Amino acid sequence: MEQLLFVLLACVLVSFCSGQSSKMCHQQPCPEYQVTETNKDFEERLYVATDWITTKLDSKETVDVLAANKRLKDYCQRQKEAGHDIPDSWPVLITVTEGKDASDFYLSWFVPPGTEPEIPDALVNVQHKNAATVYVRSFGGSPSLNSGQENAKVLREALIKAGKTFDPHTSIGAAYDSYFSLIHHNEIWIYAAL
Template sequence: MEQLLSVLVVLVLVSFCRGWEAPDFCHQQQCPQYQVVGSHQGFEERLYVATDWISTKVESTENSAVMAAHSRLKDYCQRQKAAGNEISTDTWPALITVSGGEDGLDLSMSWFLPPGTMKPENTDPSVTIQSRPEATIYVRVFGGTPSISIGQDNAKMLREALDRAGKTFDHHTYIGAGYDPYLSVTHHNEIWIYAA
């Protein structure tokens, strides 16, 4: 019995010491750590650790506006690198946050900053550095080439699944998370909605 107990203790300690292993859809790049709290019909419930992001406004739902936001973040990272501040661009996911409703949508694009990234003093008013606290997030996974309209459809499906499950959640904001380059043959996409 003591031997069995010793083996179990060792296995538990080894699992904690190994650290977090990113899922395959992160493509061996850094992405935010989370723990799956529950799996439900149509969504997964995850607990994310506190994270940092660089963000910029997306001016409209047009693809050209999304590409312009992407270019702003990329240029910002290159300027920071030239100034001696290393900001990794080898991270996933890229986020599109959609807030608002009938009066119009507010959109922003964000890139994940890995833990330990030195956050430089920001002199670019078009880019912000955001810290997001630990949070429970409801996640719907879907494939295909992402777009704002496909994200809206999947956000609607996630909200319906959350209502059926009796979950309380943010009704005004959702986040589209993409883990692949836009021109990739396959895509792992997610819709995130924060628990209320």
């Protein structure tokens, strides 16, 4: 099944590792940002520096997404047992980087400021992202790989039309709700070119 965003939100149902609290983050920590520009097709946001726990997916198949989710959950449990609790937070990300011959997929959970994961793990990285400009397209409805790909395409076209420069190879699906939620807030993120 190639419904990567569906699986991403299904992963949210499994408890995982308690920014800025907002309606879409359900009063949980989430990355802080300022909206610097808004138009009908996207928002331009300036995100502060953030940290994420990230693991690579072997593929976009459901079994591999669930295995990555388990790796992050186990990592958080080991951190908690060592006295380094990673609180629940939003969003959960799936990053897709398209290469010349293949694509890479990563699952990431936001690490709230002041949280210090310290137990090393060969399969889970603590990834620091510097402050950056991110172009964001929000969309609702039940998430799926198809809706994510469609919205990434619409966002890229809107960015070209607006004369924005961006990373054409990487897009990020951000999920803020359980798959079984009645209302879904989904986003596609594309980083501005440096």
